[in-house]
Amino acid sequence: MGGVPASRITQFVLGNKTDKFPVMLTLNSIEKCMVRHNALESARITVNRAMEKKVGATNYRVQIRVYPHVVLRENKQATGAGADRVSQGMRAAYGKIVSTAAELRPNQIIMSIETTETFIEQAKSALRKAGMKIPSPCKVNVGKAS
Secondary structure, three states: OOOOOOOOOOOOEEEOOOOOOOEEEEEEEOOOEEEEHHHHHHHHHHHHHHHHHHHOOOOEEEEEOOOOOEEEEEOOOOOOOOHHHHOOOOOOOOOEEEEEEEEEOOOOEEEEEEEOHHHHHHHHHHHHHHHOOOOOOEEEEEEEOO
């Protein structure tokens, strides 16, 4: 296969990793889609920044629940003058490895935030902002942490 590019996601668990929290909010995908690793990293940064500013670093835990396993390939086409003489067209068009992505099923949890009852609205807002970075429409669910 050659080399698989490294994932941009640096951490999968952020915030307070030791405490137990009573409330869990989740960001769920509505449709089936592929999410590239840089979109997941962007959503993670958005959630963490919003929660850290609004509630403080010790009052929440964010967890990324998907991993970008799927390898994306691209058959690059030559452009410009003389490209028709250089390009191979569809011959051996398997492509070079470009990126990785996570495959989402409908209603799959993308990320979750565990927090207390007082910070539910802030967590909802943070997950809504992170949902903007995901290509599929997303919804926020609130429930009890297990």
